[in-house]
Amino acid sequence: MNKQTVTIYDVAREAEVSMATVSRVVNGNTNVKPSTREKVMKVIEKLDYRPNAVARGLASRRTTTVGVIIPDITNLYFSSFALGIDDIAAMYDYSIIMANADQGREEKVVTDILSRQVDGLVYLGHTMTDKIRHEVERTRTPIVLAGMIDPEGTMPSVHIDYESAVSESVSRLFDQGIEEVAFISAPEYQVDDELGRFNGYKDALASHNKTLDPALVLTAENSRYRAAEEVGQQLIESKAQAAMIIGDELAAGVSNYVQDHGLKVPEDISIVSSNNSIITEIVRPQLTTIAPPLYDIGAVAMRILTKLMGEKTAEDEIIENKNILPYKIIVRDSTK
Known part of the structure; x- marks a missing residue:
């Protein structure tokens, strides 16, 4: 090699x-x-x-700092990414400046981070606006997207095949004889990579000769636990026998809500989540879930960034803009 x-x-x-x-x-x-x-x-x-040899080569950069933009630093999903990023950064002697970008603050946070003259960015935001793209291009700062897809395909990104993962998860429910599966997400997931997830849901419907029912496509106020009440009630009223839910906190909240209102999981309704954070194991019953390699996504993103920052790429080595890692489906007690 x-x-x-x-x-x-x-x-x-x-x-x-x-x-x-x-x-x-x-x-x-x-x-x-x-x-x-x-x-x-x-x-x-x-x-x-020999990572240390590369690290020494990178040490001459201006600040040896990397900015990491996280939409919600309290979300365990993103903290798993951050661990992989931090481990690889330490291996290559880079310091991390981590910034919390709540929904709607991404542009300001990116501008602030870039003003600190970081050598590169790992971006875990839910959306890539034109302004963010312009700022990154203007400063010529290397950037890698982790856990999300660049809709324009011009920035390196590391993620799983969200479309395939959701399609496989929903198809498994149909194969068990379930007739109606709801799809539940939140606004922050309905940008960029969300098309892949929703397309996966539609693919599963098509492959099982089912038509899309708008009444089974539900949107929560946000992806946090407490947003589950309204959408949980809508799920009960929809009479769906299962739900594919994007976001572990939201999935846990919906699972608890339907049980608090008389339904049994999975006897009356099956629940599938999307991220395999620790929440999926804490809630009862434990949630069947798509399992992205969260640590690996963060680690690979950071490794790609070291190449971009260090300009050490060999002539015959191409840094792909789409780096797709394998996922698993972990079956637990929330499905039959």
Whole structure:
């Protein structure tokens, strides 16, 4: 394998461990089994993976800081991304400036971060406005999108195939004999990558010879737990036998709401969530969910950013604008 193309993802795959484990070994973290450490080190030697050498090459950059824009720093979904970003940043000797961008504040936060002359940005926002795009292009600041899709396809992004994941999840419900499946999301998810998710829902309908029923497409006020009350009541009134819900907090809230109002999960209604944050395991019953590799998405995004910032890309190495990682469907007690 070409030395210049070896990444932490290559090492993790070859050693059959997580990217988190590789980063712990490289960073000297003692919380790794000796046998696992030995296996990872052998793969590092075999592939000639030398992150520290690259880090030294990057050290001459202006600030050695990276801005990370997170829509909601209290959301466990985004904190999982941030852990992967932080581990790779530490490996390459970059400091992180993390900024919380509540819905509607993204443009101001990006402008503020860029004014600090960061060497690059990892953007986890729900939307990429024209103003944000203009500011990033004007300052020529490298940027990578994590967990979202650039609708124009001009910025590097790391994510899963949302359309396929939702289609597979909803199809599984139909295959169990369920006739009506609702689709529930929130405004912050109805931009950019949301088209992929909703298209996945429509694909599942089409592949099972079902027509789209607008009464089964529900929108919550936002994706937080307390927004579930209104949409939960709408779900009960829809008589749907299952719901594909985008956002773990919202899914947990809907699950609790329908149970508080006399329905049993999954006997009366099945619930499927989208992100596999710890919330899906805390709620009862535990939620069946799409499981994106959240840590890996953050880690890969940060690794791509180091290449963009360091201009160390080999002539035969292309940084793809769409970097799609594999996902899983984890079946728990909220579905039959």
